[in-house]
Amino acid sequence: MLKQQVDCGGLVIDDPARKQQAPSRIPFRAAGSPDEEAIHVLEGLIALYGVDIAGKRQIVALRFPGETVWPGGRGRFGIWPLVASQLVVTHANDVLGCYADELSPRNQSIAFEWLAQSRAGALERTAHLLCEIAVRGGYGTDKIPNMLTQVQVGDITGQTSVNVNRIFAELEARVLIGRTRGEIIFRDWEGLRRLASFDPAYLEAA
Amino acid sequence: MLKQQVDCGGLVIDDPARKQQAPSRIPFRAAGSPDEEAIHVLEGLIALYGVDIAGKRQIVALRFPGETVWPGGRGRFGIWPLVASQLVVTHANDVLGCYADELSPRNQSIAFEWLAQSRAGALERTAHLLCEIAVRGGYGTDKIPNMLTQVQVGDITGQTSVNVNRIFAELEARVLIGRTRGEIIFRDWEGLRRLASFDPAYLEAA
DNA sequence: CGGTTGTTTGAACTGATTCAATCTGTGTGG
DNA sequence: CCACACAGATTGAATCAGTTCAAACAACCG
Numbered sequence: 001m002l003k004q005q006v007d008c009g010g011l012v013i014d015d016p017a018r019k020q021q022a023p024s025r026i027p028f029r030a031a032g033s034p035d036e037e038a039i040h041v042l043e044g045l046i047a048l049y050g051v052d053i054a055g056k057r058q059i060v061a062l063r064f065p066g067e068t069v070w071p072g073g074r075g076r077f078g079i080w081p082l083v084a085s086q087l088v089v090t091h092a093n094d095v096l097g098c099y100a101d102e103l104s105p106r107n108q109s110i111a112f113e114w115l116a117q118s119r120a121g122a123l124e125r126t127a128h129l130l131c132e133i134a135v136r137g138g139y140g141t142d143k144i145p146n147m148l149t150q151v152q153v154g155d156i157t158g159q160t161s162v163n164v165n166r167i168f169a170e171l172e173a174r175v176l177i178g179r180t181r182g183e184i185i186f187r188d189w190e191g192l193r194r195l196a197s198f199d200p201a202y203l204e205a206a
Numbered sequence: 207m208l209k210q211q212v213d214c215g216g217l218v219i220d221d222p223a224r225k226q227q228a229p230s231r232i233p234f235r236a237a238g239s240p241d242e243e244a245i246h247v248l249e250g251l252i253a254l255y256g257v258d259i260a261g262k263r264q265i266v267a268l269r270f271p272g273e274t275v276w277p278g279g280r281g282r283f284g285i286w287p288l289v290a291s292q293l294v295v296t297h298a299n300d301v302l303g304c305y306a307d308e309l310s311p312r313n314q315s316i317a318f319e320w321l322a323q324s325r326a327g328a329l330e331r332t333a334h335l336l337c338e339i340a341v342r343g344g345y346g347t348d349k350i351p352n353m354l355t356q357v358q359v360g361d362i363t364g365q366t367s368v369n370v371n372r373i374f375a376e377l378e379a380r381v382l383i384g385r386t387r388g389e390i391i392f393r394d395w396e397g398l399r400r401l402a403s404f405d406p407a408y409l410e411a412a
Numbered sequence: 413c414g415g416t417t418g419t420t421t422g423a424a425c426t427g428a429t430t431c432a433a434t435c436t437g438t439g440t441g442g
Numbered sequence: 443c444c445a446c447a448c449a450g451a452t453t454g455a456a457t458c459a460g461t462t463c464a465a466a467c468a469a470c471c472g
Contacts, residue, residue: 048318050318050319050321050322052322052326052403053403056325058321058322058324058325060321060322061318061321070314071311072310072311072312072314072315076315076318076319076408077318077322104278104310104311104314105276105277105278105310106278107314108276108278108310108313108314108317109282111314111317111318111321112254112256112266112267112282112283112317113256113282114321115264115266115267115317115320115321115324116256116258116264116266116283118264118321118324118364119262119264119364120258121459121460122459122460149418150418150419150420151418158324158325160460160461160462161419162420162421162460162461162462162463163459163460163461165419165420165421166420166421166460168419181469197258197259199282201282327427327428328427328428355449355450355451356450356451356452357450365428365429366428366429366430367451368428368429368430368431368451368453369427369428369429371452371453372428372452372453374451375452387437413472414471414472415470415471415472416469416470416471416472417468417469417470417471418467418468418469418470419466419468419469420465420466420467420468421465421466421467422463422464422465422466423462423463423464424461424462424463425461425462425463426459426460426461426462427458427459427460427461428457428458428459428460429456429457429458429459430455430456430457430458431454431455431456431457432453432455433452433453433454434451434452434453435450435451435452435453436449436450436451436452437448437449437450438447438448438449438450439446439447439449440445440446440447440448441444441445441446441447442443442444442445442446
């Protein structure tokens with residue numbers, strides 16, 4: 001998970017002068033802004049989102065700590081911290097070397113996985129998100145912090161928050177997860193993984 | 207559209223010895239095979255697809271003539287010629303140079319666009335596909351060849367063929383398209399474009 | 413305490429699926 | 443030239459997943 005940081009040269013990314021705080025849920029960069037920058041996530045969780053005519057936002061990608069938002073969408077996608085985050089912004093050229101070799105195939109792989117999942121049922125998609133957070137966030141298979149609102153989960157998985165709530169209740173009723181205030185507990189990781197067709201292979205670089 | 211071919215060195219891609227015919231609808235590479243190769247499309251239309259537990263296939267990307275299928279999914283996605291196609295297969299290393307600069311950002315941009323579109327209604331998604339075929343296939347805004355079955359359109363847009371049929375009928379009833387045996391005619395390109403929120407900017411390289 | 417944000421629940425509605433049947437064009441063999 | 447098979451397109455009816463609207467409930471915070 002931390003490989004990118006090492007590859008790209010710690011001296012750039014660890015420069016404290018470039019570090020920025022990004023408050024939760026305040027757009028860090030709105031859709032439509034030019035993007036020449038690479039944004040490295042140190043802490044928190046960042047979403048790339050598109051907006052349709054009706055004003056509905058659809059999240060198209062997540063970036064966990066250690067991952068990087070590369071330019072390439074011509075600014076069509078906004079950047080939205082789902083939780084309070086720490087970022088380092090560099091000009092893309094400074095770290096381009098590691099883009100081709102490692103990062104881009106992995107990001108494409110994740111995008112394809114999301115597309116392949118996109119027609120599954122809401123139960124499967126929601127379970128898949130929980131699995132992905134567990135692995136990509138490095139939390140392991142016991143539990144993850146409950147850091148997203150149900151509205152945010154809906155933006156990611158393409159449902160209304162009303163339905164997210166029912167899906168969570170259903171996952172709990174099936175004893176796949178448990179919920180406390182601050183955490184989601186995996187009561188049956190293997191069952192959840194199977195329900196979601198989640199195979200972490202797509203998260204390894206090509 | 208042909209830029210990639212030029213960039214990557216015509217001598218490799220134009221080598222007639224490497225040219226292969228790929229018959230329509232016979233998997234060229236099944237999901238799960240290793241992928242070390244770059245597959246260049248000379249003619250036809252290629253789909254990358256994933257398969258879920260239920261055996262349903264979901265197409266995650268298309269490759270038109272002049273475009274290339276890069277490795278990076280660890281073989282999780284199969285390659286399926288939607289129509290009879292001409293391909294050139296090379297080892298990825300031989301043409302890696304052009305990957306980072308041009309091709310990958312564009313492919314990521316397209317994947318994001320598909321994800322952003324994925325929650326729109328069936329009418330909008332189908333209209334979007336027609337627009338994308340027109341531009342990416344280089345057919346212009348008058349008409350496109352009717353080369354896909356309604357089952358294939360459903361695989362791409364995530365619907366059943368029954369619904370695809372109804373959507374086509376609806377698009378025709380709204381005088382956005384016309385249908386003949388071999389072609390789909392754009393009767394109101396601007397209206398179709400607006401309905402689909404189709405902005406060809408995402409098809410330009412970053 | 414009131415204000416705000418997030419969660420939970422109910423009921424009506426709708427887009428899309430599923431199942432099933434019919435229709436149309438195309439090619440094939442007698 | 444006709445009989446037949448086959449793939450694709452079209453249509454109808456029942457069903458279902460998810461949305462929408464509306465309201466109640468819970469937790470948190472100044």
